[in-house]
Amino acid sequence: MRPGSPVLRLAPPALLLALLALLLAAADLFAGDYAQRIVIGIGINIILVVSLNLSSGFTGVFSLGHTGFMAIGAYAASVCTLPVALKAVNLPSLPGWLSHSALPFLPATLIGGALAMCVAFVVGISLMRLKGAYVSVATLGFLVIVQVILVNWDQVTRGARTFAGVPPYSSIWNVWIWAALSVYLVWRIGRSPFGRDMKAARDDEIAARSLGVSVIRSRLLAFCFSAFLTGVAGSLWAHFITSFSPKSFFFVQAFTVITMLVIGGLGSVSGSVIGVFIITVLSEVLRNAERGLDVGSVHIPPIYGASQVLMAILFVLIIVFKPAGLMGGREIELGSFIRRIVPRDWKKFRRP
Amino acid sequence: MRTRLALVLVVVASLLAVGCGSKGGGNTIKIGMIYNMTGSQASLDAPSANGAKLAAKEVNTAGGVLGKKIELAAFDGKSDAATIANSATQLTQTDKVVAMLGFSDSDMVMAAAPTAAKAGIVFVTSGATSPKLPDQVPDYLYLACFGDNVQAAAGAEYAFNTMKAKTVYLLIDKGMEYTLLLGKYFKDRFTELGGKVVLEDNYQTGDKDYSAQITKLRGLKAAPDMLYIAAGPDDVGTIVKQFRDAGVKKPIMGGDGYDTPLLVQVAGAGAEGVYFTTHSLMDASLGTDAVKAFIAAYQAEYKTPPENAFAGLGYDTVKLLVDAIKRAGSADPKAIREALNDTKDLPGVTGAITFQPGSRIPQKGVTVILVKDGKFTLAQEVVPQKVPAP
Numbered sequence: 038m039r040p041g042s043p044v045l046r047l048a049p050p051a052l053l054l055a056l057l058a059l060l061l062a063a064a065d066l067f068a069g070d071y072a073q074r075i076v077i078g079i080g081i082n083i084i085l086v087v088s089l090n091l092s093s094g095f096t097g098v099f100s101l102g103h104t105g106f107m108a109i110g111a112y113a114a115s116v117c118t119l120p121v122a123l124k125a126v127n128l129p130s131l132p133g134w135l136s137h138s139a140l141p142f143l144p145a146t147l148i149g150g151a152l153a154m155c156v157a158f159v160v161g162i163s164l165m166r167l168k169g170a171y172v173s174v175a176t177l178g179f180l181v182i183v184q185v186i187l188v189n190w191d192q193v194t195r196g197a198r199t200f201a202g203v204p205p206y207s208s209i210w211n212v213w214i215w216a217a218l219s220v221y222l223v224w225r226i227g228r229s230p231f232g233r234d235m236k237a238a239r240d241d242e243i244a245a246r247s248l249g250v251s252v253i254r255s256r257l258l259a260f261c262f263s264a265f266l267t268g269v270a271g272s273l274w275a276h277f278i279t280s281f282s283p284k285s286f287f288f289v290q291a292f293t294v295i296t297m298l299v300i301g302g303l304g305s306v307s308g309s310v311i312g313v314f315i316i317t318v319l320s321e322v323l324r325n326a327e328r329g330l331d332v333g334s335v336h337i338p339p340i341y342g343a344s345q346v347l348m349a350i351l352f353v354l355i356i357v358f359k360p361a362g363l364m365g366g367r368e369i370e371l372g373s374f375i376r377r378i379v380p381r382d383w384k385k386f387r388r389p
Numbered sequence: 390m391r392t393r394l395a396l397v398l399v400v401v402a403s404l405l406a407v408g409c410g411s412k413g414g415g416n417t418i419k420i421g422m423i424y425n426m427t428g429s430q431a432s433l434d435a436p437s438a439n440g441a442k443l444a445a446k447e448v449n450t451a452g453g454v455l456g457k458k459i460e461l462a463a464f465d466g467k468s469d470a471a472t473i474a475n476s477a478t479q480l481t482q483t484d485k486v487v488a489m490l491g492f493s494d495s496d497m498v499m500a501a502a503p504t505a506a507k508a509g510i511v512f513v514t515s516g517a518t519s520p521k522l523p524d525q526v527p528d529y530l531y532l533a534c535f536g537d538n539v540q541a542a543a544g545a546e547y548a549f550n551t552m553k554a555k556t557v558y559l560l561i562d563k564g565m566e567y568t569l570l571l572g573k574y575f576k577d578r579f580t581e582l583g584g585k586v587v588l589e590d591n592y593q594t595g596d597k598d599y600s601a602q603i604t605k606l607r608g609l610k611a612a613p614d615m616l617y618i619a620a621g622p623d624d625v626g627t628i629v630k631q632f633r634d635a636g637v638k639k640p641i642m643g644g645d646g647y648d649t650p651l652l653v654q655v656a657g658a659g660a661e662g663v664y665f666t667t668h669s670l671m672d673a674s675l676g677t678d679a680v681k682a683f684i685a686a687y688q689a690e691y692k693t694p695p696e697n698a699f700a701g702l703g704y705d706t707v708k709l710l711v712d713a714i715k716r717a718g719s720a721d722p723k724a725i726r727e728a729l730n731d732t733k734d735l736p737g738v739t740g741a742i743t744f745q746p747g748s749r750i751p752q753k754g755v756t757v758i759l760v761k762d763g764k765f766t767l768a769q770e771v772v773p774q775k776v777p778a779p
Contacts, residue, residue: 071478078471188564188593197594198566199496201525278470280499280525282566285470289428324472325479328463341426341465 050221057217065209073209079317080212081273084219086297086309088266091223094304094366095232096256097239098165101291102176103267105183106153108286110268111275112187112194114149115203118142118276123202130192142206146215146272153268157261165256168242180291187283194283201280207273215273219266224306226262235259236304300355302362307369312362316348323347417460418453418720420445420710421480421489421510423501424703428468432622432649433493436696437515438463440683440703441490443690448707454715459707462486470500477501481508487720488513488713490533490706493699495519495566502526510722511729515706516699518645519570520779523749531729531749533706533742537567540644540666541574542773543755544617547664548642549582551769554614556587558606560628561619564594571644572619577777579617587613592628594621599628603635615640622646626655633659640664648697653763663760668698668739670756670767683738701738709735709742 064076085107093099117140119128124136140148164175187194194200226232234255237245242252275281301312323344330337359365422441424434445459453459462484464476480486481504489505492498493516502512502522506529513531514522520536548554557579561572576586588609590602606616616639620628625647632641633656640662647665656663670676673684673694683704687695695701712735714720717728732751735742740753759768 069482071475071482074475074478078475185593196569197564198569199499199525201499278474278500279503280496281470282496284496284564289469321475324465324467324476327465339463345427345467 054217057213061209061213075317075321076209077207077212077277079313080209080216081207081270081277082294082297082313082317083216083310084266084270084273085294086301086313087216087219087223087306088263088270089294089298090303090306090309091226091266092259092263093298094309095227095235095239096259098168098256098260099173100176100260101173101295102179102183103263103294104286104291105176105180106157106264106267107271107274107290108183108187108283109153109156110146110149110271111281111286112149112200112271113152113268114145114272115200115275116193117145117148118204118206119202120204127195127200127202128193132192142204142211142276146269149272150265150268153271154261154265157264158257161257161260165253165260180287184283184287187286197283199280199282203275203279203281205276205279207277212273212277215269219269220306220310222262223266226259227306231255231258296352299362300352302364302366304366305362305364305368308362308364308366311364315363319351320344320348416456417458418455418714419460419462419484419486420707421477421484421486421505422461422463423466423473423476423480423489423491424463425468425473425492425497426465428466430466430468430492430494430497433516433697433699434466434491436700437491437493437703437706439691440687440695440700440705441515441707443687444704444707444711446690447686448711454711455718455720457720459711461707466491466497466501468497470496473497473500474504477504481505481510486510487722488710488725490515490703490710492517493702495522498522498530499525502530505529508722511726513706513710513729515702519566520750521570524779529726531744532751533709534668534702534739534751535753535755536750536776536779537570537644538574538777538779539750539753539773540755541571542578542776543757543771544642544644544664544666545575545578545582545584546773547666547757547769547771548615548617549579549584552615552640552664554584554640556585556611556613556615558609558613558616559586559589559619560602560616561589561591562594562621562624563591565621567644567646568619568621571646572617574777575617575619578773578775581775581777587611592624594624596624597627599631600635603632603637606632606637607635612639615642617642619644620646622649622651625649626651626660629656629663630659638662642666645698648699648758650696653760658763660760660763664768665758666755666771667758668753668756669701670758670765671695671698671701672765672767675767679736679738698739705737705739705742708737 064073089103116135119139121139124131160179164172167175188197234250237250238252238255246252297312297316298309300316302308327340327343329339424438425431426435442461445461448454449458462480466473466476480489488510489512492514495517498514498517503526505512506526511529511531513533515533518534518537520538523530559572559576562568590605592602618628618641620643629641642664644665645667648667653660669680673681683701684694687700713725713728717724730744732742732744742751744751755771757768757771758765
């Protein structure tokens with residue numbers, strides 16, 4: 038076998054997947070509900086951040102409006118899966134064909150993602166022509182438009198009222214299958230010709246154009262695919278939280294995802310995953326600590342809000358000392374890591 | 390890079406170790422409490438939490454219940470659904486609480502109550518007034534406050550019978566379940582009595598300019614006898630001020646969203662002649678005896694008078710649960726639920742609580758307040774004759 042043979046090339050990802058599956062199985066079997074919730078939350082956030090990274094990190098089109106796609110995915114999928122009996126009570130004026138049936142989780146999630154992608158295509162045709170701060174403001178406008186539509190489209194969304202009774206379909210397994218798939222796909226896109234087009238257009242638009250790269254097309258591709266994954270994550274989130282309202286998908290949610298992305302490092306898939314892990318785990322730990330602590334014999338009373346303050350200080354520190362995020366746009370290279378452990382001429386040891 | 394990473398890991402590990410250190414609790418009864426101490430809901434939830442803590446302290450000073458002390462296992466919900474759901478899971482699994490309380494908003498309740506129900510323990514919301522809530526979480530979700538249908542009906546009856554209003558202008562915030570329901574229930578009861586809604590208009594939470602709505606109102610041939618404006622606490626001041634500044638002199642009425650110092654602070658003299666329905670009049674000289682005692686105790690504990698009626702609701706909710714535990718004779722969640730159903734004439738700061746068979750919304754009186762000389766004054770205590778179905 039040569040060093041570049043398929044077996045050696047596929048070994049690292051296969052090993053990683055196996056390890057992940059093992060960890061998830063352990064969490065599924067042995068962890069309590071609380072730990073499982075955190076694991077599911079991390080999985081959903083990974084999809085959100087990685088997909089935002091595809092659009093914002095790879096192409097440099099910094100979108101503040103992705104939460105709008107999450108809302109579209111969440112509402113579309115939940116309208117599909119809501120049990121028929123509940124539809125009669127909560128959404129009495131739903132169009133006929135929707136009110137008589139409830140779809141299973143997977144098709145509903147795919148519909149949510151596809152709808153988000155369609156909207157992204159229509160919006161993207163015009164928005165992807167903008168750049169820099171202009172596109173950020175325009176996508177923010179998109180988020181506000183989605184919000185207004187959700188609040189006013191009573192027949193389908195219940196308006197501003199709580200959309201409750203969504204079946205709790207999201208599990209460790211379906212969430213993490215989507216998460217692994219998202220990471221893999223975005224990683225592959227980053228290394229495909231499409232991904233190189235995106236990055237070229239990001240780094241020097243004029244140079245990329247002169248080499249025949251269609252800047253708008255590559256941006257639109259990233260925007261649409263990223264909207265699809267974000268819509269999927271929205272569906273998973275909806276079937277995880279099970280009750281929400283339009284204000285669940287507004288600035289607070291938008292900035293949570295953007296923070297994870299920026300902390301991990303724009304343009305780095307592994308950075309996104311690391312960003313999600315660090316922020317989720319740290320905020321959970323601090324949230325538990327702010328309830329009041331007993332350190333030795335000293336009792337510290339609860340200080341609510343301290344966790345947000347500490348997190349904010351941490352973010353400032355990270356941005357000061359590592360302005361490009363923890364990974365700084367680089368990736369953790371699995372292949373080279375394995376190669377470092379397994380000597381290049383390992384065959385020699387077997388054939389004396 | 391590597392040393393820094395190691396440093397981060399060490400910090401995380403030590404925080405984890407500290408965070409997991411559980412507090413010992415042998416001779417206590419644990420009640421879970423989640424309020425949003427930070428975020429958009431804090432102005433209602435923080436006073437509620439203070440009221441609840443005060444009640445627990447009073448119970449413990451008086452010897453506790455069933456010979457045990459009450460411990461409130463508290464979390465900050467941070468006005469975030471995912472955080473609230475996590476906290477509820479921790480309370481049921483790690484803290485093993487026997488009942489849960491919290492929140493002044495139905496979205497927030499719906500993030501926590503299903504988890505409590507799954508674990509077989511009751512969730513009592515102190516201030517979320519949607520009468521549709523209990524049906525969303527069968528058997529386990531209770532309200533300690535009246536439903537919006539009750540306060541809207543009380544407002545409509547007061548307007549029609551006492552103020553002799555026959556025509557009304559209705560303005561509703563479309564961005565909140567609370568205001569949508571409140572406006573709808575008011576309209577139902579007011580038209581049922583024989584009154585007429587001459588113009589119905591709406592706005593969106595957080596709007597700053599109401600000139601379009603005011604122009605429409607002034608375009609009416611005959612001015613309505615009064616205005617009913619279903620608004621949330623952050624908007625009431627601005628709305629009342631702009632309507633008054635535009636020369637609208639007719640009485641304005643609203644729900645318990647008006648029960649905030651912001652009403653008089655923002656609207657100033659414009660707040661004169663504003664009526665609203667709420668849980669109780671939090672006034673040290675004009676309130677009932679229970680209110681006066683509560684205000685004195687709150688003042689002594691927190692060095693500030695209760696911010697609004699939600700403080701009283703938090704206080705009453707803990708007392709309600711303690712009463713149920715006492716009558717159940719045990720801290721078993723199932724026994725608590727059964728005792729809670731039988732609650733009858735339990736006195737409280739915000740009125741006596743009785744649960745009718747099959748209902749998990751208490752029958753309570755409604756306080757109608759009139760703003761006079763920049764102060765909240767009691768207009769009337771009302772028990773509505775008829776209440777619209779939820």
